[in-house]
Amino acid sequence: MVDLRSDTVTRPTAAMREAMAAAEVGDDVFGDDPTVNALEAHVATMFGHEAALFAPTGTMANQIALQLLVRPGEELLAGADAHVVNYEIGAAAALGGISTRTWPSRGAALDVDEIAAMIRPDGFPPVPTRAVAVEQTHNLGGGGVVPLAALHRLREVTSAAGVALHCDGARIWHAHVADGVPLFTYGQLFDTLSVCLSKALGAPVGSLIVGSAERIARARVIRKRLGGGMRQTGILAAAGRYALDHHVGRLAEDHARARRLAEALEPYGVVEAAAVRTNLVPIDLTKSRLDAPALVARAAERGVLITVMLPRLARAIPHLDVDDAGVDRAISVLTDLLRAA
Numbered sequence: 001m002v003d004l005r006s007d008t009v010t011r012p013t014a015a016m017r018e019a020m021a022a023a024e025v026g027d028d029v030f031g032d033d034p035t036v037n038a039l040e041a042h043v044a045t046m047f048g049h050e051a052a053l054f055a056p057t058g059t060m061a062n063q064i065a066l067q068l069l070v071r072p073g074e075e076l077l078a079g080a081d082a083h084v085v086n087y088e089i090g091a092a093a094a095l096g097g098i099s100t101r102t103w104p105s106r107g108a109a110l111d112v113d114e115i116a117a118m119i120r121p122d123g124f125p126p127v128p129t130r131a132v133a134v135e136q137t138h139n140l141g142g143g144g145v146v147p148l149a150a151l152h153r154l155r156e157v158t159s160a161a162g163v164a165l166h167c168d169g170a171r172i173w174h175a176h177v178a179d180g181v182p183l184f185t186y187g188q189l190f191d192t193l194s195v196c197l198s199k200a201l202g203a204p205v206g207s208l209i210v211g212s213a214e215r216i217a218r219a220r221v222i223r224k225r226l227g228g229g230m231r232q233t234g235i236l237a238a239a240g241r242y243a244l245d246h247h248v249g250r251l252a253e254d255h256a257r258a259r260r261l262a263e264a265l266e267p268y269g270v271v272e273a274a275a276v277r278t279n280l281v282p283i284d285l286t287k288s289r290l291d292a293p294a295l296v297a298r299a300a301e302r303g304v305l306i307t308v309m310l311p312r313l314a315r316a317i318p319h320l321d322v323d324d325a326g327v328d329r330a331i332s333v334l335t336d337l338l339r340a341a
Helices: 014-021 034-046 058-069 091-096 112-118 148-161 172-179 183-189 213-225 234-246 251-268 292-301 324-340
Strands: 051-055 075-079 099-103 129-135 164-169 192-196 207-211 281-284 307-310 313-316
Touching: 014 234, 034 051, 034 183, 034 207, 034 234, 051 058, 051 213, 051 234, 058 091, 058 129, 058 164, 058 192, 058 207, 058 213, 091 099, 099 112, 112 148, 129 148, 148 164, 148 183, 164 183, 172 183, 172 192, 172 251, 207 213, 251 281, 251 324, 292 307, 292 313, 292 324
Parallel strands: 075 099, 075 129, 129 164, 164 192
Antiparallel strands: 051 207, 192 207, 281 313, 307 313
């Protein structure tokens, strides 16, 4: 099988497993795990912040960050297709009591003036806006990269309004590789970031919340409340540190394979290859006789796994465990199916 469902399906490499086995560990709830402490300090430095906190999942990392910025009954602004709105099972409302309002879906393209007009100040009766969340790269936006200039403008707007800015940076590593923007530069634009180690970087688990020392101290309490306090976590942190040291630069290989796949599918009217800048290949079946579930099922029968995002939108993601031969196989199968349709 060629598994292109997600970059979350990657398995730890042999060298990563060795690093995990050799990790020095302690009780992280007591702050005694040296490998976790080192990872947190390293990631905080990468983004130019004071501190970071290791969490088991990206959803938990996002929700901790949002609770740091928005109190119950206050408001978060985000895109209508944002991960924190669509794919975190209503956690902002259910766990944080956070009211959410969204701007129209445009993927990685931000209309900063529109967002500025949505910000509500303190006062009754409107719910006050406390934070804005953006996604880098943008999942439902086909792995699109939010332009740095737009982020600078948004930072100016939120700062002027006294509103915090959060980055759902699950794939910020891809943006860094695609545009060459230093991670430190991204870090200085946001009050909090969540960054993921278990997607394309190949670690088996883990994300981090990045922010000020005061916020991360509060984040540790929220993590414990949510059931995220872990013990000898250094085994997992060692995988994350190995991934950061060895797997960030190689993301360019995944980008190149994604572009090659997109160029092969473009003649069938389902992909705009020029828009594929990272490792996500959205397959738009609006004009095809196949819908997404049908394409996914037929591809699986022939040994290629992709995933359904929407009824007429499928997605393929090259990653650490897919080589050139795997992409060639996917091209052969998917073009056959699209040609037949």
